[in-house]
Amino acid sequence: MLIIEDLKTKQIYWRSRNGNSDTWRARPGQIIMKFGQELRSSIISEYRWYYIDYDSLKTDLKDTSAPGNEWTEDDESRFLSKLELELDKVFSKQQVKSSEIQRRIASSESDVNDVKRRLAERGLEEAGPSEEEFMLLEEDLSNVIADVHDLAKFVQLNYTGFYKIIKKHDKMTRWQLRPVFETRLKSKPFWEENYDASVVKLSKLFDFVRTRGNPVKGDSAAGGSQGSFVRQTTKYWVHPDNVTELKLIVLKHLPVLVFNPQKEFDPEDSAITSIYYDNPHTWDLYEGRLKKTEGAEAIRLRWYGGMSSEAIFVERKTHREDWTGEKSVKARFMSKEKNVNAYLKGSMACKSLFEKARKEGKKPEKAIAEDEKLAKEIQYSVIKKGYEPVCRSFYHRTAFQLPGDARVRISLDTDLSMIREDNIGRKRSGDNWRRMDIGVDYPFSQLPPEDITRFPYAILEVKLQTQLGQEPPEWVRQLISSHLVEAVPKFSKFIHGCATLFSDQINLLPFWFPQMDVDIRKPVSHDFGIRRAGKSGGSYSSDEEDELDSDDEDARNKPQPAAGETSTQGAIRERISRRNVASRHAGEEQDTIYDSDDEYDEGDALAEAKRAGGVRYASALVGHWLRQTGSSIASIVPASQRFEIPRSERVRALYGDSEIQTKKFWAPKGKKIYVPIRVEPKVYFAAERTFLGWLEWSIYIGSIATLLLNFGTRPTKASFVASGAFTLLAVLSLLYSVLTYLRRSRAIRERRVIKYHDRWGPTALAVAMFASVVLTFAVEGRERQIW
Known part of the structure; x- marks a missing residue:
C-alpha cells in the first residue's frame, strides 16, 4: 500500500x-x-x-x-x-x-x-x-x-x-x-x-584555475603510502537522474583521474570488464563472499578498454575478519591475453608467464616471486576446485583523485551490466576464458534477456585514507549525506550478478536484493549541489x-x-x-518526489473503468465514493494528539536527529535473504561458557540426587522418589544444554540470524528445581507422618 x-x-x-x-x-x-x-x-x-x-x-x-x-x-x-x-x-x-x-x-x-x-x-x-x-x-x-x-x-x-x-x-x-x-x-x-x-x-x-596554475602532479597510477593511514571504503547507489550533477560537483573539488593526459578522451578508455570465476555446481566463492567468511576469495580476470586490450589482470580478493588483525587483500598480476587459456588449463607453467619480466629486469625479483606464487595459487584453485567463468561485469568508470595522492579517491561506475559467461544450457564462452560474441558495445542489445541484467543505478565508491582522529573533507561529508546518494555497504557486482542471473540455482540472496524495487531518490536534505557563480562570491x-x-x-x-x-x-x-x-x-x-515509473490519476482510472463497464466500473465507483467519504470524515474528526519522546543519548549517537525509518522485506518464495553478521572468536567462547554453565548445574543436581539416595542408614521410599526426580532433572538439563550448544554453534558457523538469548531454559530449570524440592518435602513429610 x-x-x-x-x-x-x-x-x-x-x-x-x-x-x-x-x-x-x-x-x-x-x-x-x-x-x-x-x-x-x-x-x-x-x-x-x-x-x-x-x-x-x-x-x-x-x-x-x-x-x-x-x-x-x-x-x-x-x-x-x-x-x-x-x-x-x-x-x-x-x-x-x-x-x-x-x-x-x-x-x-x-x-x-x-x-x-x-x-x-x-x-x-x-x-x-x-x-x-x-x-x-x-x-x-x-x-x-x-x-x-x-x-x-x-x-x-x-x-x-x-x-x-x-x-x-x-x-x-x-x-x-x-x-x-x-x-x-x-x-x-x-x-x-x-x-x-x-x-x-x-x-x-x-x-588548473582552482590551484592557481599549480595543479598537483604525479603518477596517476600511484596510490601513495598507506603506512600511517586508515582506509575506509563505502559504496553508494546513484539514481540516473543525479549522475551528471554528482560528477560536476566532484570535479570542482577533485580532478578526473586520467592515466594518459596526452590522449584525447575516448569513451572506450573508461570501460572496465571483469570475468568472475566460480564452481557453477557448488557456488563456493559466491557464498563465501556473501557470508564474508574468514579467508573467502573472489577470482576475476579484468581488462581496461576494448576487447583488443592485450593486458589481462588476474586478481584474487581475500576477505579477512577484523579480529584476525589482518586486512582484506587484493592481489593481482598481469598476463598477456594469448597466454590466459593455457595458464588456466594448466598447460603453461606459471614460471613461463614471468620469463620476459625477469629478462628485462624492470621489476624487482622479490615482486616477481610474489606474483609467481600468486599465479600458482590461483591456477591450483581453478583446476582443483573446478572454477569456470560464470559472470561478467561491465561498466564505464569515472575516477576522481589527485595524481599520486590516494587520500581521497572517488569513482563512479555507470552503464553497469552483468552478463552470463557460463555454458549451462548452451555454450557461451565455450573452451575460451571469456565469451567473444560481445565487446564493450553497451547496452549489448544483441544478447537475449536471460543472459544480461542491466543495473538501474550508478555505483559511487568513496575511498578515504585519513590519519587517525582526522575527519574527512567537509564537501565529502556533505556529499555522502546528501539526497544524491543511497548508502549500500558491501555492495558487490559479482554477488548481485550471480544472484540475478542464476536465480534458479542460488537460493541465498544478498541483503540489498529487496531494495531493488524501492525508489532511492530522496528530497533535498540541505543546500548542496551545483550553483551558478554570483557577483559577490555567492552562488545559485x-x-x-x-x-x-x-x-x-x-x-x-x-x-x-x-x-x-x-x-x-x-x-x-x-x-x-x-x-x-x-x-x-x-x-x-x-x-x-514524483513516481517516474507509473502515474496514478483517479480520473483516468475511473474513465478507463467506465469504458470497460461491468464489475470493474462498479468496484472503481465504490472505491471512489469510499475515498471521498473517508476524506470528508477525516476533515471533521479532530486529529489525535502526538507526544514526542526525547531520544536517548545512545540513539542520538547512532542515528543523530534525522528521521528513523523501519523497513521490512520478504524474500521471494523459496529464497532467503542473507543479512551480514559479524562473528568473532569470543562469540564461540560465549557459547561454550554457557554450555559449561549448564553442565555445572547438571552436576550439582546429580550430586544432590546421589546424596538423597545414599542418605541415612537405609534407603527409604521418600529418598528414592526424591533422588529419581533430581536425577531426571539433571539428565534433562544436560540434554537441553547439549542440544542448545550444538544448535547455537551451527548457527554461528553458518551466520544465521537466530535468537541467541535463552528465554525458557533458565525459567524451566528454576520451576523444575522448585517442583523437585516441593516433591521431596511432601514425600518425606508423609513418610514421617507429619501430614
Missing part, C-alpha cells in the same frame, strides 16, 4: 500495488508528486518555453478519449503531429545549447592556455597572472558547469515527459504509439547526449535567479547576514529557511 497525497486537490488516499507488474514502492511517509506538477516546479528560466507541453498533451487525451468519445484516426494523427512539434522543439533547443556549451568550453580552454603560456614565459622579476584573472576564469568555468547541469536536467525531465505521455496515450486510447514513436525518438536522440568528454575537459581546466542555480532578483527588492526587510557569511549567502540561507517553513505548512515541492 502507498499513502499518496495529491498536492493539487490536497486529498490523501490509499493505493494498492498488489497484482501489478509494476513493483515500485515509495519510502515510508513519502509524499508522491504527479509528474506534471514536478515538471512545472522544476522549470529552469532559460528553458522555460522549450519544455514538453505535458499538461496540454494530457488534456487532449482526456478530452478526446472521455467516456462516450471514440479515439479516431484523425485524433491519432492530430495528437502525433502535436507530439512531433514538441519533439522538434526540445531537440532543437538541446542541440543549440549543447553547441553553445562546447563553444564556451573551447573559449575557456583558450583563455586558460593563454594563462599557461604567460606563466611559462614570464621572467624571474615579472609578475604572473593576477588573482583577479584567476577568479574571473573560475567564475566563468563555474557558470559553464552550471550550464551543463541545467542542460542535463532539462534533457532528463523531457525524456521522462515523452515516455510518460506515450505510456498514458497507449493506456487511454488503446492505440499503440510507443513502437512507432520510438523510431522518431531515435532520429532525434536529444536524450543520448554524453557529457563524459565535457566533464573530463572541464575537470582539467577547473583544476539558474532556476533561482528570478527569485533572488525579486528578493533584492525587499532587501530592507531582510535580517542581517550571520557572522562569517556574505550578503548573498545570507540571502540564500534566508530563502531556504522561508522554504522550509512554508513546506512544513503547505507541503512544498522540495519535500516530495
Whole structure:
C-alpha cells in the first residue's frame, strides 16, 4: 500500500500495488508528486518555453478519449503531429545549447592556455597572472558547469515527459504509439547526449584555475603510502537522474583521474570488464563472499578498454575478519591475453608467464616471486576446485583523485551490466576464458534477456585514507549525506550478478536484493549541489535567479547576514529557511518526489473503468465514493494528539536527529535473504561458557540426587522418589544444554540470524528445581507422618 497525497486537490488516499507488474514502492511517509506538477516546479528560466507541453498533451487525451468519445484516426494523427512539434522543439533547443556549451568550453580552454603560456614565459622579476584573472576564469568555468547541469536536467525531465505521455496515450486510447514513436525518438536522440568528454575537459581546466596554475602532479597510477593511514571504503547507489550533477560537483573539488593526459578522451578508455570465476555446481566463492567468511576469495580476470586490450589482470580478493588483525587483500598480476587459456588449463607453467619480466629486469625479483606464487595459487584453485567463468561485469568508470595522492579517491561506475559467461544450457564462452560474441558495445542489445541484467543505478565508491582522529573533507561529508546518494555497504557486482542471473540455482540472496524495487531518490536534505557563480562570491542555480532578483527588492526587510557569511549567502540561507517553513505548512515541492515509473490519476482510472463497464466500473465507483467519504470524515474528526519522546543519548549517537525509518522485506518464495553478521572468536567462547554453565548445574543436581539416595542408614521410599526426580532433572538439563550448544554453534558457523538469548531454559530449570524440592518435602513429610 502507498499513502499518496495529491498536492493539487490536497486529498490523501490509499493505493494498492498488489497484482501489478509494476513493483515500485515509495519510502515510508513519502509524499508522491504527479509528474506534471514536478515538471512545472522544476522549470529552469532559460528553458522555460522549450519544455514538453505535458499538461496540454494530457488534456487532449482526456478530452478526446472521455467516456462516450471514440479515439479516431484523425485524433491519432492530430495528437502525433502535436507530439512531433514538441519533439522538434526540445531537440532543437538541446542541440543549440549543447553547441553553445562546447563553444564556451573551447573559449575557456583558450583563455586558460593563454594563462599557461604567460606563466611559462614570464621572467624571474615579472609578475604572473593576477588573482583577479584567476577568479574571473573560475567564475566563468563555474557558470559553464552550471550550464551543463541545467542542460542535463532539462534533457532528463523531457525524456521522462515523452515516455510518460506515450505510456498514458497507449493506456487511454488503446492505440499503440510507443513502437512507432520510438523510431522518431531515435532520429532525434536529444536524450543520448554524453557529457563524459565535457566533464573530463572541464575537470582539467577547473583544476588548473582552482590551484592557481599549480595543479598537483604525479603518477596517476600511484596510490601513495598507506603506512600511517586508515582506509575506509563505502559504496553508494546513484539514481540516473543525479549522475551528471554528482560528477560536476566532484570535479570542482577533485580532478578526473586520467592515466594518459596526452590522449584525447575516448569513451572506450573508461570501460572496465571483469570475468568472475566460480564452481557453477557448488557456488563456493559466491557464498563465501556473501557470508564474508574468514579467508573467502573472489577470482576475476579484468581488462581496461576494448576487447583488443592485450593486458589481462588476474586478481584474487581475500576477505579477512577484523579480529584476525589482518586486512582484506587484493592481489593481482598481469598476463598477456594469448597466454590466459593455457595458464588456466594448466598447460603453461606459471614460471613461463614471468620469463620476459625477469629478462628485462624492470621489476624487482622479490615482486616477481610474489606474483609467481600468486599465479600458482590461483591456477591450483581453478583446476582443483573446478572454477569456470560464470559472470561478467561491465561498466564505464569515472575516477576522481589527485595524481599520486590516494587520500581521497572517488569513482563512479555507470552503464553497469552483468552478463552470463557460463555454458549451462548452451555454450557461451565455450573452451575460451571469456565469451567473444560481445565487446564493450553497451547496452549489448544483441544478447537475449536471460543472459544480461542491466543495473538501474550508478555505483559511487568513496575511498578515504585519513590519519587517525582526522575527519574527512567537509564537501565529502556533505556529499555522502546528501539526497544524491543511497548508502549500500558491501555492495558487490559479482554477488548481485550471480544472484540475478542464476536465480534458479542460488537460493541465498544478498541483503540489498529487496531494495531493488524501492525508489532511492530522496528530497533535498540541505543546500548542496551545483550553483551558478554570483557577483559577490555567492552562488545559485539558474532556476533561482528570478527569485533572488525579486528578493533584492525587499532587501530592507531582510535580517542581517550571520557572522562569517556574505550578503548573498545570507540571502540564500534566508530563502531556504522561508522554504522550509512554508513546506512544513503547505507541503512544498522540495519535500516530495514524483513516481517516474507509473502515474496514478483517479480520473483516468475511473474513465478507463467506465469504458470497460461491468464489475470493474462498479468496484472503481465504490472505491471512489469510499475515498471521498473517508476524506470528508477525516476533515471533521479532530486529529489525535502526538507526544514526542526525547531520544536517548545512545540513539542520538547512532542515528543523530534525522528521521528513523523501519523497513521490512520478504524474500521471494523459496529464497532467503542473507543479512551480514559479524562473528568473532569470543562469540564461540560465549557459547561454550554457557554450555559449561549448564553442565555445572547438571552436576550439582546429580550430586544432590546421589546424596538423597545414599542418605541415612537405609534407603527409604521418600529418598528414592526424591533422588529419581533430581536425577531426571539433571539428565534433562544436560540434554537441553547439549542440544542448545550444538544448535547455537551451527548457527554461528553458518551466520544465521537466530535468537541467541535463552528465554525458557533458565525459567524451566528454576520451576523444575522448585517442583523437585516441593516433591521431596511432601514425600518425606508423609513418610514421617507429619501430614
